[in-house]
Amino acid sequence: MNFTKNFIIYGIGTILSKASSIIFVPIFTRYFAPDIFGAYDLILSIFILIYLLSIIQFDSALSRFYYDEKKLNNEINLVNTVGSVVTYISVFISIILIIFAENISILLFNTTDYYLSIVFASISVPFYSLHAIFSTLLRFQEKPLKFISVNMIQVFLMLFTSIFLVFFNGFGIEGLFLGISFSYIASTLIFLLFFFRYFRLKIDFSLTKKLLKFSLPMLPSSIISWINNYASRLIIIAYLSLSDNGIYAASFKLCAVFLMFDTALRMTWGPFFWKNLNKKGNIQKLRDIYLVLCSVIFTLLYVFIIFSPEIFKLFTPKEYWDGIILLGFLSLSNVIFSLINIVGMGPDIVKKTYLISIFNTIAFFVNISILLIFIKSNGLIVVPIALLLTNSTLLVLLWGTSEKLYYIGYSYKIFIKYILISLVLIFIINNYDVYLFYKFLLMLSLITLIFITNRNTLFKFFKNQ
Numbered sequence: 001m002n003f004t005k006n007f008i009i010y011g012i013g014t015i016l017s018k019a020s021s022i023i024f025v026p027i028f029t030r031y032f033a034p035d036i037f038g039a040y041d042l043i044l045s046i047f048i049l050i051y052l053l054s055i056i057q058f059d060s061a062l063s064r065f066y067y068d069e070k071k072l073n074n075e076i077n078l079v080n081t082v083g084s085v086v087t088y089i090s091v092f093i094s095i096i097l098i099i100f101a102e103n104i105s106i107l108l109f110n111t112t113d114y115y116l117s118i119v120f121a122s123i124s125v126p127f128y129s130l131h132a133i134f135s136t137l138l139r140f141q142e143k144p145l146k147f148i149s150v151n152m153i154q155v156f157l158m159l160f161t162s163i164f165l166v167f168f169n170g171f172g173i174e175g176l177f178l179g180i181s182f183s184y185i186a187s188t189l190i191f192l193l194f195f196f197r198y199f200r201l202k203i204d205f206s207l208t209k210k211l212l213k214f215s216l217p218m219l220p221s222s223i224i225s226w227i228n229n230y231a232s233r234l235i236i237i238a239y240l241s242l243s244d245n246g247i248y249a250a251s252f253k254l255c256a257v258f259l260m261f262d263t264a265l266r267m268t269w270g271p272f273f274w275k276n277l278n279k280k281g282n283i284q285k286l287r288d289i290y291l292v293l294c295s296v297i298f299t300l301l302y303v304f305i306i307f308s309p310e311i312f313k314l315f316t317p318k319e320y321w322d323g324i325i326l327l328g329f330l331s332l333s334n335v336i337f338s339l340i341n342i343v344g345m346g347p348d349i350v351k352k353t354y355l356i357s358i359f360n361t362i363a364f365f366v367n368i369s370i371l372l373i374f375i376k377s378n379g380l381i382v383v384p385i386a387l388l389l390t391n392s393t394l395l396v397l398l399w400g401t402s403e404k405l406y407y408i409g410y411s412y413k414i415f416i417k418y419i420l421i422s423l424v425l426i427f428i429i430n431n432y433d434v435y436l437f438y439k440f441l442l443m444l445s446l447i448t449l450i451f452i453t454n455r456n457t458l459f460k461f462f463k464n465q
Contacts, residue, residue: 022253022254022256022257023159024162024176024253025250025253025254025315025316026314026315026316027163028040028166028176029246029250029315029316029317029319029320030316030317031166031167032173032246033243033246033319034242034243034244034245034246034247034250034319034320035241035242035243035246036172036173036246037246037249037250038233038237038241038242038243038244038245038246038247038248038249039109039114039173039242039246040117040173040176040249041233041245041246041248041249041252041253042108042233042234042237042242042245043108043114043117043118043121043173043177044121044177045230045231045233046108047121047122047124047125048226048230049223049226049230050093050097050122050125051125051128051129051132052219052222052223052226053093053219053223054086054089054090054093054094054125054126054128054129055086055090055129055132055133056085056086056089056212056215056216056219057214057215057216057218057219057222058082058085058086058133058211058215059082059132059133059136060214060215060218061082061211061212061214061215062078062079062082062133062136062137062140063136063140064214064348065078065210065211065214066078066137066140067140074207076197077204077207078207079133079137079195079199080199080200080201080202080203080204081202081203081204081207081208081211082133082211083130083133083134083195083199083201084199084200084201084202084203085203085208085211086129086130086133087126087129087130087201089129090125090126090128090129090130091126093125094122094123094125094126097118097121097122097125098119098122098123101115101116101118101119101122102115104118105117105118114173114174116174117172117173117174117176117177118177120174120177120178120180120181121177121180121181123181123185124177124180124181124184124185127181127184127185127187127188128184130188130191130192131154131184131187131188131191134188134191134194134195135147135150135151135191137195138150138194146194150187150190150191151187153183153186153187153190154183154184154186154187155183157179157182157183157186157187158179158180158182158183159179160179161175161178161179161182161183162175162176162178162179162180163179165178165179214351214353217353217354217356217357218353218356218357219357220357220360220361221353221356221357221359221360224357224360224361224363224364225360227364227367227368228360228363228364228367228387228390228391228394229337229387232248232367232371232383232386232387233245233248233249235371235372235375235383236248236375236380236383239375239376240375240379240380244379244380246320247320247322247323247380248323248326248380248383250315250316250320250323251312251320251323251324251326251327251330251384252326252330254311254312254315254316254327255327255330255331255334256334257304257331258297258300258301258304258331258334258335258338259334259337259338273286273345283408283409286408286410287408287409287410287411289342290342290343290410290411291411291414291454292454293339293342294339294414294415294418295450295451295454297335297338297339298335298418298421298422298450299446299447299450301331301332301335301422302421302422302425302443302446302447303443303447304327304331305327305328305331305332305422305425305426305429306425306429306439306442306443307439307443308324308327308328308331308429309324309429310436311327312324312327322380323380325381325430326380326381326383326384328422328425328426328429328430329381329384329385329387329388329426330384330387330388332388332419332422332423332426333384333387333388333390333391335422336388336391336392336395336419337391337394337395339395339415340391340394340395340398340399342410343395343398343399343402343410344356344394344395344398344399344401344402345402345406346398346401346402346403346404346405346406347398347401347402347405349402349405349406350405350406352405355401356398359394359397359398359401360394362393362394362397363390363391363393363394363397364390366386366389366390366393367386367387367389367390370382370385370386370389370390371383371386374386399412414453414454421446425442
């Protein structure tokens with residue numbers, strides 16, 4: 001199956017999975033006040049970190065070694081070992097979180113009101129972790145229909161259960177976390193039916209050592225990446241308010257449309273890249289895919305930025321409209337973050353994954369410094385700007401190093417041109433009230449410019465798909 005078909009198929013699965021966070025915005029911002037929605041977002045942000053810790057980058061290790069072990073007819077042992085290690089770690093973490101749920105609620109909010117939300121979120125940890133591992137396995141086994149089917153079931157159950165509990169049973173935000181847990185329990189049970197022969201809770205310790213040697217150097221990078229993207233919630237609450245965090249959360253979730261692209265790219269690019277890296281003539285193919293992806297994603301970005309005020313007002317009530325000014329910076333930041341998957345593969349290729357952690361640490365200091373120095377005097381707008389500069393720093397470091405470690409030759413000139421256009425659009429939309437007619441005219445002009453500039457590459461690429 002070629003890259004475009006994989007990207008579309010797994011993109012659909014990703015859209016279904018990520019769409020829930022976008023659907024949550026118009027539904028629950030009209031039900032919850034900004035401070036309650038901010039509390040929900042803070043707990044969810046904390047548990048995204050918990051999910052990362054419970055998986056310990058074994059999904060990446062599975063991606064890296066699947067084809068190697070398959071050649072040795074050892075893929076069943078690989079999957080069983082990965083799944084077993086993740087199960088034991090995630091169950092242990094889940095039990096600890098449940099025991100200390102009240103203390104965590106007091107630590108975060110100075111009240112035990114959110115105790116049940118933390119308990120329900122804790123229950124989801126082992127099931128989310130196995131969901132992530134089995135999803136990775138489905139991608140490498142190229143079983144897209146099963147992948148989409150399970151994701152559809154998981155998303156539907158999460159939305160249905162959450163809406164039912166909140167609107168019809170009087171639950172607060174704990175209903176949202178109970179819906180998340182229920183959906184991942186169901187999807188994991190389905191995965192176990194698919195992969196029953198792989199899963200015996202037995203660990204090959206020699207293989208585990210090999211996997212840990214690859215994955216553990218990446219774990220600090222994942223933690224720092226989480227800090228760069230989510231720890232700002234803690235700073236918002238410390239220096240601003242829980243309501244400000246709710247406004248930021250609504251803006252961030254709406255911009256998750258570009259994180260859909262990021263996740264689809266992660267799911268597609270890994271199997272494609274490792275399978276084709278050393279094949280003759282594929283370096284030019286990688287360059288072409290990069291140009292095509294840049295053309296597509298920046299076109300979507302321009303459209304989103306131009307109409308971001310109208311989109312946000314459509315999705316949220318008036319109490320959240322202060323978040324409009326955040327949308328351009330957040331969406332551009334997400335686009336930059338997604339393209340790191342393409343241009344930053346060098347450390348993975350030469351197995352120097354510790355470099356990723358070093359670069360994420362540098363980006364972390366950029367983020368924290370900007371937030372701590374400027375947020376108190378300049379307000380919420382500092383948060384997305386800090387995130388944009390953080391992801392830009394990470395992109396530059398990884399891109400430059402990757403080209404030195406393993407030269408591919410991605411065009412940086414086109415990328416810089418797209419970035420500059422994005423910044424000009426953000427300035428215009430944030431500072432001027434542009435009539436819809438001129439917005440449509442601007443959109444069509446930019447789409448035409450991108451198409452004309454890259455028409456040869458686009459025609460060649462899609463002709464060969």
